Amino acid sequence: MGLDEVARKPHERLMAWLAADMEAVNVMIRDRMASEHAPRIPQVTAHLVEAGGKRLRPLLTLAAARLCGYDGPFHIHLAATVEFIHTATLLHDDVVDESRQRRGRPTANLLWDNKSSVLVGDYLFARSFQLMTETGSMRVMEILSNASATIAEGEVLQLTAAQDLATTEAIYLQVVRGKTAALFSAATEVGGVIAGADAAQVRALYTYGDALGIAFQIADDLLDYGGSSATIGKNVGDDFRERKLTLPVIKAVAHATPEERAFWERTIAKGHQAEGDLEQALAIMARHGAMEAARADALAWADTARHALEALPDHPIRGMLSELAAYVVSRIS
């Protein structure tokens, strides 16, 4: 391994290792997102797909399948499937969150309209479903339909829990599974299933994806209170302004003094925010070590992910997946 290799981030090395597979996935995505009849569909989708993103979910499927020795054609379908599901949820999320920016570009709901985002999301969801059907694996269909239900359920839960100070860490975890971890774990699990891995290996792949997704999301929550727009593609304090009960806030609320409680009531529950409130929120969280506690949780989840890999074959991909788990929390270490 040359110096260049060492310097690369783990997902970039995974991407390089799986470059031929990923190219096949990209071809399939372009092919299947087309619509003979409705040109609006590829316009909206291309806007998102071309904006790039890390393609982390399809990469996880490809990695899991190859790690388990798969050499058939269907890991490509499954990787494209998870990217379609992901893109569909992004389109719907942007409508629900009234977002204006995604991956550093204006969102589809801003460029076109909410209607297009809703319907093109539905189209991609249906397409993902067609793609996975082609694999002929019932177990794959079960995993991905369960993940889809968990995603939607988590999103609804987030909607209703969003401004509710009674939100517990258990509810937070459920929301995070819906938002991120359910698709991560489905992505790795179906890779193992299509490769015919044994039950213990499939279970390990599920655990890896689940824990990686949770670590990733907690890190994202932390960065929202401390990252820069360039790093995370959004502005510091967005979650606070959108009154989201992310993990650091939940931890701070749990230890709040009466005055602090009144502050969270006003800014999050009622949404009456004023100049300087973000700074005050940061100060309160610092007082209770809320950021440090959330950071410790993220590191523990990353460890869980790395330990799960021990059940899987000794393979260069396994090493890169392990480094990936370390990497998602390195942003906050």
Add this chain to the structure above:
Amino acid sequence: MGLDEVARKPHERLMAWLAADMEAVNVMIRDRMASEHAPRIPQVTAHLVEAGGKRLRPLLTLAAARLCGYDGPFHIHLAATVEFIHTATLLHDDVVDESRQRRGRPTANLLWDNKSSVLVGDYLFARSFQLMTETGSMRVMEILSNASATIAEGEVLQLTAAQDLATTEAIYLQVVRGKTAALFSAATEVGGVIAGADAAQVRALYTYGDALGIAFQIADDLLDYGGSSATIGKNVGDDFRERKLTLPVIKAVAHATPEERAFWERTIAKGHQAEGDLEQALAIMARHGAMEAARADALAWADTARHALEALPDHPIRGMLSELAAYVVSRIS
């Protein structure tokens, strides 16, 4: 058959014939629309499900399966599946159309918000997908995933074609297949597939559902220009005010004089509508026999549906399906 039986509408007689099956479908719908974690989900769904609706799509699945001699358990899953897909599309449609009323009640997007409608629709779509997976039939998955893609594609097409006077009858047909006929034909087709019907019978069931759906939708378009709010659950002229290019308008535009063309440009393409425009639209359509021509199309599609049934077993259900095809156009005869 007593006088009461004769007086009933065909779908009511089908419903009575299949009452035990339909009760099982209702139980399954209530069971599967629940969410342990997100109470907003059953609230939104119950609002729609309890409002009733005709349950026409699940009825078609049950009828097709029983007509082909099925006596297993999975027609119940499939009937619940098509109702979930239908309900999911209604929730998303109401967001896209900014509707305020559905089945004579305020829409979910009005009672809660667009966010809930989008996400609960996604949840029901995922649930439908879990349900059909339980049947273990790959062919069923293909049919329903293809139908889902056609539905979404048709909706996007409707969105972009909505105010475009260049919309042809061919595009209209594609939109109608997405809006209505794709789920009708999938509903009947999967009933035959699960029953193990032969290819010719499955094809006939597809054709019946497709033609019935098209006849139904054209009739709906006609009623929008001539029905009463009590009959159709919406107000006369809604489509005109929403600038929808439905079949009578497309036919009138095709024969428009220059002045008429200017009228359609102003009212539909540009959306500048004034007092008396609806009456003028009706007068122009009458001048070109547009309503009569659309009515003739609907009758021809109903005939296609009835003829398709000839390939199916001689059975009381077949008679009721035939009468149902006649009934959907009787509202406009």
